[in-house]
Amino acid sequence: MIVDTHAHLTAAELRRELDAVVARARDAGVGAIVTVGTDLVDSRAAVRLAQRTEGVWATVGVHPHDAAGLTEAALDDLAALAGSPKVVAWGEIGLDYFRDRSPRDEQRRWFRAQVVRARELGLPVVVHDREAHADTLAILKAEAGGELRGVFHCFSGDLSFAREVLALGFYLSIPGTVTYPKNDELRRVVASVPLERCLLETDCPYLAPQPRRGQRNEPSLIVHTAQAVAEVRGLAVSDVARVTTRASRTLFGVGEVGGARIAYPIRRSLYLNVTSRCTNRCAFCAKGRSPEVKGHDLTLEREPGIDEVLAAVEAEGGPAAWEEVVFCGFGEPLLRLDDVTALARELRRRGARRIRVNTDGLANLVHERDVAAELAGCVDAVSVSLNAPDAATYDRLCRPSVSGAYEGVLAFVRSAVARLPEVTASVVAVPGLDVEACRRVAESLGARFRVREYNEVG
Numbered sequence: 001m002i003v004d005t006h007a008h009l010t011a012a013e014l015r016r017e018l019d020a021v022v023a024r025a026r027d028a029g030v031g032a033i034v035t036v037g038t039d040l041v042d043s044r045a046a047v048r049l050a051q052r053t054e055g056v057w058a059t060v061g062v063h064p065h066d067a068a069g070l071t072e073a074a075l076d077d078l079a080a081l082a083g084s085p086k087v088v089a090w091g092e093i094g095l096d097y098f099r100d101r102s103p104r105d106e107q108r109r110w111f112r113a114q115v116v117r118a119r120e121l122g123l124p125v126v127v128h129d130r131e132a133h134a135d136t137l138a139i140l141k142a143e144a145g146g147e148l149r150g151v152f153h154c155f156s157g158d159l160s161f162a163r164e165v166l167a168l169g170f171y172l173s174i175p176g177t178v179t180y181p182k183n184d185e186l187r188r189v190v191a192s193v194p195l196e197r198c199l200l201e202t203d204c205p206y207l208a209p210q211p212r213r214g215q216r217n218e219p220s221l222i223v224h225t226a227q228a229v230a231e232v233r234g235l236a237v238s239d240v241a242r243v244t245t246r247a248s249r250t251l252f253g254v255g256e257v258g259g260a261r262i263a264y265p266i267r268r269s270l271y272l273n274v275t276s277r278c279t280n281r282c283a284f285c286a287k288g289r290s291p292e293v294k295g296h297d298l299t300l301e302r303e304p305g306i307d308e309v310l311a312a313v314e315a316e317g318g319p320a321a322w323e324e325v326v327f328c329g330f331g332e333p334l335l336r337l338d339d340v341t342a343l344a345r346e347l348r349r350r351g352a353r354r355i356r357v358n359t360d361g362l363a364n365l366v367h368e369r370d371v372a373a374e375l376a377g378c379v380d381a382v383s384v385s386l387n388a389p390d391a392a393t394y395d396r397l398c399r400p401s402v403s404g405a406y407e408g409v410l411a412f413v414r415s416a417v418a419r420l421p422e423v424t425a426s427v428v429a430v431p432g433l434d435v436e437a438c439r440r441v442a443e444s445l446g447a448r449f450r451v452r453e454y455n456e457v458g
């Protein structure tokens, strides 16, 4: 499912053939649409439309173009409208210094007032910011009081501004302009921020994506935006749809998301989540912030048995359907060494083309034997978290629960290089880490080297 988090279905050119527009959206995999109010009359229309149309939700608010003449009484009416269960946010509100259709002081006054109303109602805000980045952020920081959530719709800033928006706890909404050949700036933002903090939108009937640029936009065309984001991120469209739908669910409560997963696909690989236990407590580990990876919920109430893992793999089409099967998850799979080797043999028997284990490399110390020797023959590759060029840095970053951890990792990598077809030593590029020194360590062990992105705002 994809969610179009910002549409104007009340616009005459879409309203005239609404049933066909919504049907085309459903056929394209758009499971939910948020239609956005721009003034009191339009907000009333948006709420009515959402109430009578399955799969459509609404927002209420007054656009900065119409800020002049706005009254507290109109805000009272909007607040009453917001009582509808189909209303999921207050917006679009903000500042537009490009067109300046209302005086700037009026824009700022009513943006503030609407932010306060949204906060009082516990609603997220949908922010319109055009050439007014500094003032928009200043008002949100001053009025949010740490409780406000929201999204910068049709994000148009650079990476540095995106980081400020994310630091405020807000989301970025990516429109069809990401498909435009000259829009490298937005693609750079999309490539660099956590996708978990991005939404997709059409802003239809405006801003049609590249193949239909200049024509009337509609929700079904959001697939081109999802495709462009997938290309930028090196993901499948289904990955982008899942991650951004989960973000929409978190912010607006809109969009269907799946439950906790044992087997979870990303790109053309199937990952297996067999434990939440870990030998380390890495300072950069994401699991303390969220149980989600690429839109999948990896919460495990208990460790799944071998039969449960195999059933989960079969439910995803079986091991032969994937380029590789990877033991990964938010824990250390080799804590279940015997189960992992038994599973690997059975997955191979069922047609797995390639089997990889992502590991912290501490299993030799935990099991007090040479674990790499047991992986030989049933696993094709291991990816080992090296994470440091020396023991002191390792202990500081990874906070292992076993002593002699760094030397143990090095010994595991050495043994794995001698026994397995492919061994990669990886580091998370945390600020200040000497990545080149890590590379030299990996190469001295005969392993491949990979740098994983550290996303401090993730």
Ligand code: SF4
Pocket (backbone or CB within 6 Å): 278, 279, 280, 281, 282, 284, 285, 286, 287, 329, 330, 331, 332, 360, 385
């Ligand atoms: S080894 Fe992986 S799962 Fe374990 S704490 Fe570190 S980052 Fe998290």
